[in-house]
Amino acid sequence: MLAVTILGNNSAVPVYDRHPTSQIITVGNQLLLIDCGEGTQIQMMRYQIRRRKISHIFISHLHGDHYFGLIGLINSFALLGRLQPLHIYADKKLEHIIKIQIDAGDNRIPFDLYFNTIEEGVLVDEADFTVTAFRTEHRIPCFGFCVEEKKPARRINGEALLQYKIPTSYIEKFRKGDDVLLDDGRLIQNELITYANTPSKRYAYCADTRYTESFVKYIKGVDLMYHETTYLDNLSAQAYDRFHSTTKQAAQLAKVVEAKRLLIGHFSSKYEKLNDFEREAKEVFEQTALAIEGTTFLA
Ligand SMILES: [Zn+2]
Ligand SMILES: [Zn+2]
Secondary structure (H helix, E strand, O other): OEEEEEEEOEOOOOEOOEOEOEEEEEEOOEEEEEEEOOOHHHHHHHOOOOHHHEEEEEOOOOOHHHOOOHHHHHHHHHHOOOOOOEEEEEOOHHHHHHHHHHHHOOOOOOOOEEEEEOOOEEEEEOOOEEEEEEEOOOOOOOEEEEEEEOOOOEEEOHHHHHHOOOOHHHHHHHHHOOOEEOOOOOEEOHHHHEEEOOOOOEEEEEOOOOOOOOOHHHHOOOOEEEEEOOEOHHHHHHHHHOOOOEHHHHHHHHHHHOOOEEEEEOEOOOOOOOHHHHHHHHHHOOOEEEOOOOOEEEO
16 A cells, blocks of 8 residues: 555645654555654644654654654654664754754664765665655755665465465465466466456655756656645746745646646645645646645555
8 A cells, every 4th residue: 555644735834733844655565654744743643653664764854844753753753662773864064953953962772873865876775665756846956766665576365375275385476477387296377366456556745946857767657656845826926936836837737747636735834724735736737636635545
C-alpha cells in the first residue's frame, strides 16, 4: 500500500485551524515523514499516527514552515526512549541547526540520528520502496520527492500452494516469477502458483515552487501528485515574485505530468475558505482534491 496522510496544509503561519506543511507516507509497513512544520507532533496525536514507526524524514527546504517542528519531534523521540535509527534527508545546514539545539540543552539522543544531504536522484532504495529527489524552483534550494513502492512481481495463490503441496521455503522464489525445481524432483511452473501483482504505485510531492516543467521527467504518469497552490489564479504575478504557484498552474502541471490525481495544499494564510481553490483547479484538471488535514489519500 502507498498512501499519504495530510497533517498540515497551510503556508507561512498557522491559521483557521490549518497547520504548516507536514505529510505522512505509509509504504509497506513503514512510515515516512515529508516536512515537519510547527505543530506536526500535535497533529500526529490528533490523527493517531504511530510516530514510532517513522523511519525516514525528508525536509524539502529550510523555510520554517517546513521544519520548525523537527527539533520537538526529535526531542520527544529521545524522551520516549526511541532506539531505532532515524534517517533525515535535508539541506546540509539542517544538521548544524539541529545539533546546536540538542547541545544547548545537553540532551542525550538514545538512538542513531543520521543526516543525509539531499541531491537530485535516488535518495533511498529500500526493500519496499524508493525515494527520488528533484529540484523545484524556489527562493532557496528546495526539493520535491517521488515515493515509489516496490512489489514482488507475482502474488502467491494460497490454495494452489496447498493443492500442489509446496513447502513454504519456496515462496520467495515463486514471488520472483521463476519456475521452481523442488527437492522432490518436481518442476513447478510459476503460473500454477501465482497471479500477476498489481503495478507499483507512485506518489510525487512537489514542494514549494514556481510553475516549472523542469522536474516532469521524474514524476511522469504518477498515480498521485501533490502540488502547492499558495494562491488563487488572480495572484499569479505575486506567485511568481514569491516563488510559489497558483491553482491553475498546479492543475496545468498535473496535466503535463499526466498524473492520475492531483492534491493541492500550502494555502496562503490570507484565505479563510478553500472552495475557490478546488473550483479553479478543477476547471483545468478535474481529478483534483484539496489536501484536507487528517485525510488519507491512497496512491
Ligand atoms: Zn512553504
Ligand atoms: Zn518555502
